Amino acid sequence: MARRNDHSREEIQAMAIEAAIDILNNEGPGSLSTRKVAKAIGYTVGTLYLVFKNLDELILQVNATTLDELEDGIVAVSQDQLNPVSTLKAMALAYLHYAQDNFARWSLLFTWRLPEGEPVPEWFDAKVAGVFEKVREPLQQLRPDSDAQTCLQAAREIWSGVHGACDLGLNGKLSFGGEFKPDTLIESLVENYLIGFAKA
Amino acid sequence: MARRNDHSREEIQAMAIEAAIDILNNEGPGSLSTRKVAKAIGYTVGTLYLVFKNLDELILQVNATTLDELEDGIVAVSQDQLNPVSTLKAMALAYLHYAQDNFARWSLLFTWRLPEGEPVPEWFDAKVAGVFEKVREPLQQLRPDSDAQTCLQAAREIWSGVHGACDLGLNGKLSFGGEFKPDTLIESLVENYLIGFAKA
């Protein structure tokens, strides 16, 4: 046997998450396995199960960091925008570009399903809510007289559109007749939706 | 050994597809396996591989029937509508309801990824194009002066939205603050988008 107390539980967790991200980036989704992660951090599977309940829990943590980065990316571009419409467009494009640049992780975030009974932990839901709040803000600016609930609903609607375009677009489900640029698609989608939203 | 020539290759294929659909409906996605399908149709795995190249090919066929049913469902409700807007709303809701009622199969259609090199066969892409053509028609009615390419682009946009709402909604990614009804969400999304699209 090798080291003991070389790393704390928290350190091993962090190492595992990092290793998992590396594997996802380099070998794509579906190549992630407990043995691969264990090997990458210099431990065996058993240790992984000492630190995570199971693979689902590890993936949940990976998805959490993905969600954080996604939010950071969206917030970053929304700083220096002149009006709510251009803010929302910039945010949508930031979402697309993150998904393009980190396809495996972005994919995992949406394709991974917990086993039947297991509910998504509330801290995860809270993170999701945080992202949507960032989308709600410019929508609120666009219609200051509407209540927060209405704008939150609109955030769900517009972000569904952006997400759907990324999902279908990046998975080759939209490339069938004529050229098709995801950037243009998303910009036009946001534009058209906001005309309707602003008018009502 | 048992029967011989009891069923033709085509019959075994059809039986396998049907069995796979049953398993998906009853046990959810992720419970599908070659051995289970083989057992369900009274053959062994070996026979399955005589009739399908691999599991991917079987799933592709399952997805093809899902796509067919999806198109049928959308076309059915679009018959007796008074105007393009109500047609598109009805189609969107039909899409949602199909996804709700056949969650496992609808899920499989979008989460299944072929191995790295393998391209989606063109007959599959053609099927997808067929569905989008059905969406393009009412959009064309809405803006008769626009060319087909513009309306096809709009079809991609609006259907991305509808699909994204189903994806996030049915996977519990939108249920975080306040009540949330997928039907209402989708209707409002389509409505707002079409205001923008009709106006331009």
Place this chain on the structure above:
DNA sequence: TGCATTATTGAACACTGTTCACTATTCTTA
């Protein structure tokens, strides 16, 4: 009836997530 053909089998291989009896290292106490 005997032979060639071929549909069908199921054991084997390399992988997966998960468990747990065991081992080796560290910490505590005498």
Place this chain on the structure above:
DNA sequence: TAAGAATAGTGAACAGTGTTCAATAATGCA
């Protein structure tokens, strides 16, 4: 310092996965 308790870490084992392919048994034909 020596003995013992506590525990970090292991890795073999189990049940499952997709896939292959030599062996087998049922059929059609001569």
